[in-house]
Amino acid sequence: MNTDIPQTGFYISKNNNQNLSEINHKLELKGAKTIIFTDDNVILASWKQFDDQGMWSDGKNAIAYDMDLTNLDTLCQSEGLQSSGAMDKGRFLWQLYRKYGINFVDRLRGTFAFGLWDGMNKDLYVVTDPYGIKPVVYSNQDDNFSAATRINHLLFAQTFSKSINNDAIFHYLFFQAICSPLTIYREIVKLEPGKGLHHKKNKLTRLTHYDIAYQPDRSLTEKDWVSKIRNHVKNAVDVFVPLSSYEKTGCFLSGGTDSSSIAGFYTQLAGKPARTFSIGFDDPRYNELDYARIACKRFKTDYHEYYVTPQDVTSLIERLPGIYDEPFGNASVIPAFYCAHHAAGKGIEVMLGGDGGDEIFGGNERYVTNLVFQRYLNLPGIIRTKMVEPMLSIMPDKGIFYKAKRYVRRANISNPERFYSYNLLAEVTPGTIFRQDFIDGVNFNSFINIAKKHYQNAAPADDTDRLLYLDMKFTITDNDIRKVTQMVEAAGLRVRYPLLDRDLVDFTCTIPPELKVKWGKGRYIFKQAMKGFLPDEIINKSKHGMGLPVTPWFKNDKKMHELLYDTLFTGKPEISNYIKPDFIHLMKDEFEKDETTYYGDNLWVYLILELWLKQK
Numbered sequence: 001m002n003t004d005i006p007q008t009g010f011y012i013s014k015n016n017n018q019n020l021s022e023i024n025h026k027l028e029l030k031g032a033k034t035i036i037f038t039d040d041n042v043i044l045a046s047w048k049q050f051d052d053q054g055m056w057s058d059g060k061n062a063i064a065y066d067m068d069l070t071n072l073d074t075l076c077q078s079e080g081l082q083s084s085g086a087m088d089k090g091r092f093l094w095q096l097y098r099k100y101g102i103n104f105v106d107r108l109r110g111t112f113a114f115g116l117w118d119g120m121n122k123d124l125y126v127v128t129d130p131y132g133i134k135p136v137v138y139s140n141q142d143d144n145f146s147a148a149t150r151i152n153h154l155l156f157a158q159t160f161s162k163s164i165n166n167d168a169i170f171h172y173l174f175f176q177a178i179c180s181p182l183t184i185y186r187e188i189v190k191l192e193p194g195k196g197l198h199h200k201k202n203k204l205t206r207l208t209h210y211d212i213a214y215q216p217d218r219s220l221t222e223k224d225w226v227s228k229i230r231n232h233v234k235n236a237v238d239v240f241v242p243l244s245s246y247e248k249t250g251c252f253l254s255g256g257t258d259s260s261s262i263a264g265f266y267t268q269l270a271g272k273p274a275r276t277f278s279i280g281f282d283d284p285r286y287n288e289l290d291y292a293r294i295a296c297k298r299f300k301t302d303y304h305e306y307y308v309t310p311q312d313v314t315s316l317i318e319r320l321p322g323i324y325d326e327p328f329g330n331a332s333v334i335p336a337f338y339c340a341h342h343a344a345g346k347g348i349e350v351m352l353g354g355d356g357g358d359e360i361f362g363g364n365e366r367y368v369t370n371l372v373f374q375r376y377l378n379l380p381g382i383i384r385t386k387m388v389e390p391m392l393s394i395m396p397d398k399g400i401f402y403k404a405k406r407y408v409r410r411a412n413i414s415n416p417e418r419f420y421s422y423n424l425l426a427e428v429t430p431g432t433i434f435r436q437d438f439i440d441g442v443n444f445n446s447f448i449n450i451a452k453k454h455y456q457n458a459a460p461a462d463d464t465d466r467l468l469y470l471d472m473k474f475t476i477t478d479n480d481i482r483k484v485t486q487m488v489e490a491a492g493l494r495v496r497y498p499l500l501d502r503d504l505v506d507f508t509c510t511i512p513p514e515l516k517v518k519w520g521k522g523r524y525i526f527k528q529a530m531k532g533f534l535p536d537e538i539i540n541k542s543k544h545g546m547g548l549p550v551t552p553w554f555k556n557d558k559k560m561h562e563l564l565y566d567t568l569f570t571g572k573p574e575i576s577n578y579i580k581p582d583f584i585h586l587m588k589d590e591f592e593k594d595e596t597t598y599y600g601d602n603l604w605v606y607l608i609l610e611l612w613l614k615q616k
Contacts, residue, residue: 008049008489009149010064011157012115014042014124014199017144023157030156035062042117042124045157050494056090060119063090066134066149067112068496070239075107090114102127102196105209109239109502113149124199130210131356131500132180132193132477133485139188145199151188151325160187162616166442168326169578169609174425174447176329176605177479182446184326193477212469212505214461216512222525225515228507229529236504237265240352240496250275250348252339252484253301255291257363257523258354260538261530262498264299266352276301277343277351279308279335283549291538298535306342308335308548310557317563320608321615323490329605330483331548340491351488355480356499358543359471360508361526362516365543366419367464371519373411373418374463384408416451419467424602438578464513476500551600554591564603567610574613575606 011027020043024034032045035057044064046055055064067089069075081095096104097116102125113134116125126147128136138147139154148154155162163186168178180190191197194210220228251263253276266274278292289305296303313334320333340351358364376384389408395401410421420426430439443449451470458469481497488495498504515525527539553560567573569588576584587606591599 008047008053009066009113009153010047010053010055010115011045011146011148011153012043012064012117012124012126013144013146013157014040015144015146015158017142018158026157037062037117037119040117040119040122044115044117045153049489052089054088054090056088056094058094061094062117062119063093063114065090065093065112065114067108067114068110068134068243068494069108069112070110070243070501071108072110102198102207103209105196111496115147122200125196126191126199127196127207127209128191128193130194130212130502131472131481131505132191133481133497133500135482136191137183137188138191138197140204141187143202145204147191147197151183151185154188155325160185163187166438166578167446169438170425170442170444171447172327172329172609173605174420174423175474175479177482178326178328179447179450179474179478181450190478193473210502211457212472212509214458214465214469214509214513216462216465217510218512222515222528225511225525226529229511229526230533232504232507233261233499233529234265234269236498236501237262237352238269239501240498241266241269243496244350246270246272246275247347248349249352250277250343250346250350251301251352252276252354253278253292253295253303254354255288255293255295255538255541256354256543257527257530257534257538258357258499260291260295260299260534261357262352262354263295263301264533267299267301273300273302275343275346275348276303277339277346277348278303278305279339280305281308281549283552285552286547286549291541294535294537304342304346306338308338310553310560312338313548313553314559314563317608318611318615321612323486324482324612327609327612328482328486329608330479331550331601331604333483333487334548336484337487337491340488340493340495344491344493349493351493351495353484353488353495353497354499355484355497356476356505357526358523359468359476360499360505361511361523362464362468362513363523363526363543364471365522367467367517368520368522370415370419370463370467371517373407375519376408376411415463415467416455416470417448419470420448420451433579433583435576435578435580462513464517465509468513468516472505550604551591551597554600554603564607567607568603573610575610579606 020036020041023043024036027034027045032047033055034043034045036043044055044062046064048054052068053066093114105127111129111133113128113136126136128134135149136147137151146154146158165182165184165186168182168184171178171182178184180192183190194208196207196209198205198207251266251274253259253263263274263276276296278289280289281287316334316337343351392405392408410418413421430444454470454473455466458466485495511525518524530539554564568584587599587603591603
């Protein structure tokens with residue numbers, strides 16, 4: 001089973017000190033189509049897996065692109081151009097650029113990343129879409145600028161030291177992923193969502209073409225919002241229905257509100273049963289197929305399911321470093337891949353994913369918990385500091401008192417620090433976990449400093465919306481989208497995200513936050529809007545997601561157990577260059593006696609890092 005992502009996307013550079021012919025030779029060996037502008041030391045390269053990837057040039061100017069636009073036909077009509085089906089996509093972008101300048105980007109809908117060389121004016125632009133669904137990484141070292149859609153494109157085209165970024169190691173262990181703008185390598189950074197780069201005369205300028213802006217409209221009644229939300233979600237799905245044929249389109253169906261809504265609206269709009277694909281597990285604590293089947297029954301979908309086994313994990317896990325260019329520790333990559341792989345076997349070419357719903361409608365439990373903390377902080381200060389907290393301080397650290405102390409301690413932390421305080425690395429001192437030479441070379445505040453920047457950028461939004469903004473920047477761009485997109489592409493398919501349609505996201509920014517998240521109720525107004533459309537069982541179910549039974553399989557499956565113990569607890573693992581061996585074995589001891597999933601889930605993150613370090 002071939003699970004490496006095909007060479008796809010683009011590479012673009014402007015080098016003053018490197019041999020262009022040498023770079024070109026390396027790119028061509030990897031199957032790239034290339035263009036060189038020798039006088040300007042500019043090179044563009046592209047790899048084509050899908051129709052919306054490629055390159056255009058008129059001999060003086062060029063565009064390398066990776067895009068999946070949803071409004072291409074509309075733009076062609078409004079600009080009086082020939083139909084999109086008969087037009088080179090790069091040439092179309094160039095015509096928009098000639099007419100509107102780089103601000104043409106604001107007219108695009110869908111997902112896109114491109115590099116544009118304006119040979120007449122010597123301008124080089126690199127841009128990614130509003131939510132970073134089409135990623136871009138870049139490097140600007142010693143008058144050599146380069147950008148690409150994958151880290152590996154930069155690595156095999158040019159010479160880098162491959163020096164590991166210690167801050168990125170900390171990000172990964174803290175968040176299971178490395179957050180923009182960092183990458184695992186010091187010399188390479190990610191272009192953040194909604195951003196662009198302008199390179200001219202050896203000067204690099206960062207541009208912002210889009211950002212999320214919360215402007216709640218409190219003039220509408222709850223009844224008004226219910227109607228508008230259902231219509232907007234349906235319209236967002238409708239955008240994607242005509243983009244691929246019914247026979248080649250599938251829907252992820254977890255049985256949650258988002259995937260069920262997409263499958264239901266797709267069935268309505270296509271006039272045929274959506275082809276849905278679901279993942280199950282033999283462990284009933286993780287298996288949600290009952291809910292997927294309820295959605296299937298309601299919408300009469302063409303339903304397919306696949307049970308993931310421990311053997312599926314062991315056959316895939318060591319290939320993950322070849323799929324991800326840097327450590328990525330979200331265990332849900334496994335079910336995401338096998339769901340897409342199963343769909344590919346049924347003739348599917350495009351999957352519709354439900355990612356984004358939690359972050360635009362307020363569905364994560366952390367948003368509800370934040371309201372609880374805010375309720376406590378709204379108590380008069382004298383009650384909190386003179387009564388509650390002194391009383392708790394003399395109580396034993398066990399049972400309900402221990403929980404109450406943790407609750408009060410977290411409540412007294414300001415956001416965004418509080419938002420990320422339920423984390424092993426936030427509760428243990430660095431000296432307990434990390435080697436001293438690692439500690440000396442890392443900024444432990446780097447993650448939270450980026451979070452603070454985003455939190456402030458969302459001002460003056462309500463605290464709930466500011467947390468949604470954080471998750472759009474981190475959880476969506478750097479975790480969920482990377483998880484699904486790269487595994488779907490590894491299965492040979494492409495994926496689209498109706499709930500991340502820009503017009504829908506912008507609309508949700510007008511919903512008052514107090515309707516998104518209420519006391520004890522996440523995504524309140526969304527669920528009200530979907531009543532009567534979605535089955536009550538799905539609306540009322542607790543949130544689960546596409547999890548993986550990591551802990552029980554580590555403990556009870558022979559091969560999974562051996563993989564964990566042979567990789568992390570035998571000999572000298574690579575992670576011991578960063579993490580104290582004593583802490584690794586402490587994690588092992590806690591894992592063996594703990595009955596929860598806490599330590600097993602953390603060990604998965606360490607295991608993936610070790611596998612990546614061994615293969616880098």
